[in-house]
Amino acid sequence: MTHPIIESLLWRHTTKKYDASKKIPEEELKVLFEAMRLSPSSINSQPWRFVVIESDEARQRMSRTFAHKYQFNQAHVFDSSQIILFAHKPRYTRDDFAKVVDRGIADKRIKQEDRDKAFAIFGFAESNTDETGDTSNWTKAQTYLALGNTLHTLARLKIDSTALEGIDADLVNEEFKKELGDYRCEVALAIGYHHPDEDYNAKLPKSRHSLNSVLVRI
Numbered sequence: 001m002t003h004p005i006i007e008s009l010l011w012r013h014t015t016k017k018y019d020a021s022k023k024i025p026e027e028e029l030k031v032l033f034e035a036m037r038l039s040p041s042s043i044n045s046q047p048w049r050f051v052v053i054e055s056d057e058a059r060q061r062m063s064r065t066f067a068h069k070y071q072f073n074q075a076h077v078f079d080s081s082q083i084i085l086f087a088h089k090p091r092y093t094r095d096d097f098a099k100v101v102d103r104g105i106a107d108k109r110i111k112q113e114d115r116d117k118a119f120a121i122f123g124f125a126e127s128n129t130d131e132t133g134d135t136s137n138w139t140k141a142q143t144y145l146a147l148g149n150t151l152h153t154l155a156r157l158k159i160d161s162t163a164l165e166g167i168d169a170d171l172v173n174e175e176f177k178k179e180l181g182d183y184r185c186e187v188a189l190a191i192g193y194h195h196p197d198e199d200y201n202a203k204l205p206k207s208r209h210s211l212n213s214v215l216v217r218i
Helices: 004-011 026-037 056-064 075-079 094-106 112-127 136-156 169-175
Strands: 048-053 082-088 160-164 184-192
Touching: 004 136, 026 048, 026 136, 048 056, 048 136, 056 075, 056 169, 075 184, 082 136, 094 112, 136 160, 136 184, 169 184
Parallel strands: none
Antiparallel strands: 048 082, 082 184, 160 184
């Protein structure tokens, strides 16, 4: 199949080694960040925060979080152009959704007189809240929608990436608690440009299950 989207998805791979000498241009970062902001989420909840690690000081802090495990991902901290922490809100409340509604009014998506009616769909968030007020199973899933959208956007921009579930979430959240606030990070993303000689994964052919084995049309 020949199509720009398919070509981009065939091009992308999980980068194993970055070229530290290459940085992403600011104009492309602006496109990426705007695409992240526009990511879809259930009831438009947007229960996320994205923390971009790019300064030397922030990289040193991130490097410290690999003290106990996942050291195989530590090199990405210094070699990639940026590391992005994808964080979700583990206790998403009606007050959080009120910010979404009020932004919708400001953007003229919702009429002011319909503000109270707009909260009707918040019942879906309540149905995904346990007896202690924890919504993390639901909000973390929404954050993965943003991660998927980001990976696709990067592929279209021909920017390499590595999704990092191999992080010490407890240390990351402790180290960046000021920036994360009441959000929790359990996955990160390295972005940049792969090393032409040392990124072995770039040379391997794409391998996926056949379409017929994963897609059922009825």
